[in-house]
Amino acid sequence: MAVFAGKILRDSDFKRDVVEKVVQRCLLVFGKEVSESFVSCIQCGMCTGSCPSGGRTILNTRQIVLSLNLETVYRYFDRSELWYCTTCYTCQERCPRKVRITDLMRAVRNIAVENGYMSKEHRAVIRYLYETGHSVPIREDVKELRAKLGLPEVPPTTHQYGKALEEVRKLMEELNYAQYGEEG
Numbered sequence: 001m002a003v004f005a006g007k008i009l010r011d012s013d014f015k016r017d018v019v020e021k022v023v024q025r026c027l028l029v030f031g032k033e034v035s036e037s038f039v040s041c042i043q044c045g046m047c048t049g050s051c052p053s054g055g056r057t058i059l060n061t062r063q064i065v066l067s068l069n070l071e072t073v074y075r076y077f078d079r080s081e082l083w084y085c086t087t088c089y090t091c092q093e094r095c096p097r098k099v100r101i102t103d104l105m106r107a108v109r110n111i112a113v114e115n116g117y118m119s120k121e122h123r124a125v126i127r128y129l130y131e132t133g134h135s136v137p138i139r140e141d142v143k144e145l146r147a148k149l150g151l152p153e154v155p156p157t158t159h160q161y162g163k164a165l166e167e168v169r170k171l172m173e174e175l176n177y178a179q180y181g182e183e184g
C-alpha cells in the first residue's frame with residue numbers, strides 16, 4: 001500500500017497513478033504528442049550516450065524512459081539523478097523515435113515536487129532567485145573585477161533595481177514557487 005496525492009492506493013494502482021499524472025501534466029503543458037511519446041522508445045540508448053550530464057553523473061536517461069513504461073518512475077522521486085538533467089534537450093533532439101524525453105523529465109520532476117521531493121541544490125537555486133532575482137547571484141570577486149574594468153559594481157538587473165526584485169518575489173509568491181526555496 002502507498003499514500004499518493006492524499007489517497008491510499010494498492011501498489012499497482014499507485015504505480016499507474018504516478019505515470020498517469022506525468023501523462024496528464026505533459027498533456028496540459030506540452031500536448032498529446034509529448035504525453036504519450038515514451039511508449040515509442042526502443043531502448044536504443046542514444047539518449048544516454050548523448051547526455052552531457054550522464055557522462056559525468058549517474059544519470060541514465062534511457063532507464064528513466066524505461067521506468068515510465070514499466071510504471072516504476074516513482075522510484076526516481078527521491079534519487080539524485082532525476083535532478084542531474086540540465087534540460088539541455090540534446091537527447092530529445094537526437095532520439096530516433098521522437099520521444100520527448102526532456103519534456104517528460106520535466107513533468108516527472110513536477111510530480112515529484114508535488115509530492116514533496118526536490119533536490120537541495122534546486123531548492124538553493126530558488127532561494128537565490130528569491131533573495132537576489134538571480135539563480136546565480138553575483139560574487140564579490142566579480143564585483144571587484146567589474147569595478148577594475150570601470151563598470152558599475154553590479155549589472156543593471158535586480159541587483160541594481162530593488163523594485164524589479166520586489167516584482168520577482170511577488171510573482172514567485174503568487175505562483176507558490178517561493179515556498180520551494182525553504183529547506184526540505
Ligand code: SF4
Nearest residue numbers: 041042044045047095
Ligand atoms: S534515444 Fe529515444 S528510443 Fe533511444 S532509448 Fe532514448 S528515448 Fe528510447
Ligand code: SF4
Nearest residue numbers: 051085086088089091
Ligand atoms: S536534456 Fe537532460 S537527460 Fe537529456 S541530454 Fe540534456 S541533460 Fe541529458
